Amino acid sequence: MNQQTRRKFLKRSLIGGAGLIILPNIITGCRTLGGSANRKIQVAQIGCGREGRVDMDGVLSHDLARVVAVCDLDSKRKEAAWAHVVDFYKKKGESNVNVETYNHYRAVLENPEIDAVVVSVPDHWHALVAIQAALAGKHVYLQKPVTYGIAESIALRKAVHARKIILQAGSQQRSEHPFVAFRAVSEAVRNGRLGKLQTIKIGIGLDKPSGKKPEAMPVPENLNYETWLGPAPEQPYMEGRVHPQDSFTGRPGWITTEDFGLGMITNWGAHHIDIAQWAMGMELSGPMSIDAHADFMTDDVWTVHRNYHVEMLYANGVQVILDDKFENGLRFEGTEGWTFCSRGAVRVTASDPNAPETDPNKGPLRASDKKILEPVKHGKRWAPSSNHYLNWLESIEAHRDPIAPIDQAARSLTACATAWIGMKLKRKLTWNPEKEMFINDDEANAMRERKPRSSEYDFRRVMNDAGLSAA
Secondary structure, X not given: OOHHHHHHHHHHHHOOOOOOOOOOOOOOOOOOOOOOOOOOEEEEEEOOOHHHHHHHHHHHOOOOEEEEEEEOOXXXXXXXXXXXXXXXXXXXXXXOOOOEEEOOHHHHHHOOOOOEEEEOOOHHHHHHHHHHHHHOOOEEEEOOOOOOOHHHHHHHHHHHHHHOOOEEEOOHHHOOEOOOHHHHHHHHHHOOXXXXXXXXXXXXXXXXXXXXXXXXXXXXXXXXXXXXXXXXXXXOXXXXXXXXXXXXXXXXXXXXXXXXXXXXXXXXXXXHHHHHHHHOOOOOOOOOEEEEEEEEOOOOOOOOEEEEEEEEEOOOOOEEEXXXXXOEEEEEEEOOEEEEEOOOOOOOOOOOOOOOOOOOOOOOEEEOOHHHHOOOOOOOOOOOOOEHHHHHHHHHHHOOOOOOOHHHHHHHHHHHHHHHHHHHHOOOEEEEOOOOEEOOOHHHHHOOOOOOOOHHHOHHHHHHHOOOOOO
């Protein structure tokens, strides 16, 4: 759609004269569906790369929703996503499928016929897209970590609550499928099956240098690299720091480039720290002290940490330890036994770790005594969530908190980000979970956020323009 056509479309939509013609029954903003089986949530996919395709398929598989638009700064990915959605509905027997394509997420948010957005962009863009989506009244499914930095997560929480939208974080280990182990273990721990919980040992994998030196490259014609940089520092284009041009499913380089993502500590860390805090009842809190050490990549196109060892102490006396030598997953140790959970052989992406479930010593669900993992009948039980995307859609329909709400997801990011700050400063830090500030440490507090490249990409300005405080 060209710009003139798009302007006409938006104008018609704003006065209610026309819009997406796929389905006549939609919901707008925070209005619920009222139980009608014929009314579908109109969803736009923002970010159509590797994780974007996974998320898009997750929404497409549920009849509560209709994917009506796709958006990406890379035209190749945008067009491929458009074709994928059209093909999906045609295979269901539809002959006339209308899916909008957008070059910029702001145009998506201007369309009043879109009720919800799936945000699968690089980490450094999470906050701006999600905050502006929330302020526009759109419900949000947001890839983890919910934001790049701590201050952004606080602002996002405020935007979500101010507009009363439903935000589901992509912490899919909280849902029953495809990962069967995390709910069972975290429920058992939360209900005291291990006696007094003492230690949680977490493995989050290990990034290794690419072996390629940083060298500027010509920007592909199909990529709006200037906008892709967004709030990140100005720098020349390198394919190894963005995403592969010959694949929609290859692991993107921004995950291993600190200006765009902080590495394993927030990549896999956001998943496993989330489960750790959930299990021990600290999902709305965080560590009190952080002692983190790491080596960082140098003279390489990638820049994130390599080896790491992190020790965090919580107010309940539990010590959380992350180490690159630990098996990917979580081991909970208490006075009356231990239990372990992981993804096992189930993969979402090709880079997921893989352990054969046929080996009882390497399976995703283990315990020192099988009684520890017997179903919890009395006590604290998690809300049902058979599928993470369905849980989000059902939560929109009922206007209730999803299984991975923003208040808890933000705290998972915060714990990971405090560890990263400790890695960078190379010293022990003290954190106040209530004030969400480091204690008597101006240098560490300054790293709770970074200065944006320009005011256009300033989340504080966005919040202030909406009449909300970002602090």
